[in-house]
Amino acid sequence: MAKATWFILVELLLLQCASYFCISQGYDFFYFVQMWPGSYCDTKRGCCYPSPGKPATNFTIHGLWPHFKNNTVPSNCNEKSHYDGTKILDLFSRMQQSWATLACPRNNGTRFWSHEWEKHGTCSESVLDQHSYFEAALNIKDKVNLLQILEDAGIRPDDKFYKVEDIKEAIKAGTGYNAAIECNSDPSRNAQLYQVYLCVDASGKDLIECPIIPRRKCNPSVQFPIF
Template structure:
């Protein structure tokens, strides 16, 4: 008869795997303004598919915890496989474009997002459904339209941080977190918008916690 100790090791290993796969409370859904990515000292490179549209692009769908911590790179055995998302490539190029240099087709960006963040939510998503879910949220949230309806245009002008937050909340129904970066002159500009998704990846929720960081009260919305 096997001892209790010998039986406990594989059980503990299984519990550890299950625990690591589910160790998050919600997702940050992060959208990025390309004009702000490019309008920095580092600048940017357009993808090999051409200049993206002047619209917010997806940065990622990131599992996060209510205490501000987050899991990452949870399953090194599940590496990115481009063949699994062949049917999404056109949409990914349009809605999840890379702006990193040197110019490339986006594969490295998507692989990074899946391996760092997606593998931590394998209890909910496989690779295809991870990207498809993010694309579906993007199509249901027209952030640019929400801002433009409030008179906030990507024209290089400065707008109050409060007016930007209010416009996005009015358009989506949920309060956003706004991340800023700095242009070549050091001006604070609208860079990324964070909204939150429940742990099942099915619907937007109010964010349990916002990232740390602070924008100026007036921020630039650069052209692209």
């Protein structure tokens, strides 16, 4: 009887660990990813400005993505935890300014934020609830003014080409940490500065040196397009 009870307890524990709680608490750090809107729009796909209008000429948040040090990526960790805009009403204006969507058809960003929460945010839910998750990303964005950092180094969105190594060095000088650069291509197949990856500790508060630098393809020199 005692043995049967023990097996039942083990089964219950395994079922609990298959639930979102045991899954969602597993991650080591975040990738904080900012995107240059000019590069998103200057592709064959094009873009649509969000319903509030054209975003500011600045980097915009793509996401805050939990990651493991063994280079595996948790995702969709709690199918029951849906995006709820009522939980972030006080962040809405900041979200529209700093986490704008450029996807078509034109929209106010809700679909994009929902995707980011359900795919990525739920995997950090043991540390950050929905409000805290979005607020953490916004606060990091406020701390890391990428455009200003690059402009201070003479790297401007003027359609000119810049060396990727110079971009990385400027970001290291401005933040104290190494960044990864992701590029895309315009319709003429010119490589463009598209996204910048920095790493954040598991609390979602502080930049850290990336345990793993994501490898993204880029030409030695890339265009920094006007937006």
